[in-house]
Amino acid sequence: MDFKILGLALRTVSIKGAANILNCHVDTVRRAIRSGQLKAFQINKRGQWQITIEEIEKFMRGVI
Numbered sequence: 001m002d003f004k005i006l007g008l009a010l011r012t013v014s015i016k017g018a019a020n021i022l023n024c025h026v027d028t029v030r031r032a033i034r035s036g037q038l039k040a041f042q043i044n045k046r047g048q049w050q051i052t053i054e055e056i057e058k059f060m061r062g063v064i
Contacts (some may be wrong), residue, residue, distance in 0.1 A: 012050040015040070021056055032059065 018038075019026045032038035033049065038059045040051040 011053045013053065013056070015049050015051070018051045018056055022060065 013021065015026050015029050015033075019029045022029065029038065029051075033040045033051075038051060039055045040049045042048065043050050
């Protein structure tokens, strides 16, 4: 999914998409978000979350 914020296009994925990229369970991604290791943002009131590809890359490199 692409979002434009202040004219910048952000490439994002869902929690499930992030879990696929990271080759882990969705609960692992949720724990990383809750602990602050992985930054995500909520896109609606139903609780759907999106994570930028940049944040996933930082998480994979261990840059928190």
